[in-house]
Amino acid sequence: MATHKSARKRARQALRRRARNRHQRSRVQTAVKQVREAVAEGNTESASGALRTAESLLRRAASKGAIPRTRASRQVSRLAKAANQL
Numbered sequence: 001m002a003t004h005k006s007a008r009k010r011a012r013q014a015l016r017r018r019a020r021n022r023h024q025r026s027r028v029q030t031a032v033k034q035v036r037e038a039v040a041e042g043n044t045e046s047a048s049g050a051l052r053t054a055e056s057l058l059r060r061a062a063s064k065g066a067i068p069r070t071r072a073s074r075q076v077s078r079l080a081k082a083a084n085q086l
Contacts, residue, residue, distance in 0.1 A: 024057075024066040031057045032075060039082045047083045054079060 002008045031054035038047035055076050062072035 021064075021066040024061045024064065028054070028057045028061050028067065032079065035079050035083065039086060042086060044083075044086045047086060051079055051083045 002011045031050065035047060035050040035054045038050050058067070058072040058076055061067045062069045
């Protein structure tokens, strides 16, 4: 465990940051799953709405550093491609 003051502070910050990143990644995974389910059902309206939400969450998570920007772009591209094929 951390022994000096700055290391203890870093450990506290890391805990908060990890919790925030986990929350953002979880929301992203749920949104992506909803898009994929809507596409599988063939529901165009819900797929487009879910895609809008998922893209927003992916871009936000990438801008905050919770996920890499290239991964976010790749996922948005693949989801949009799948939704547009409906």
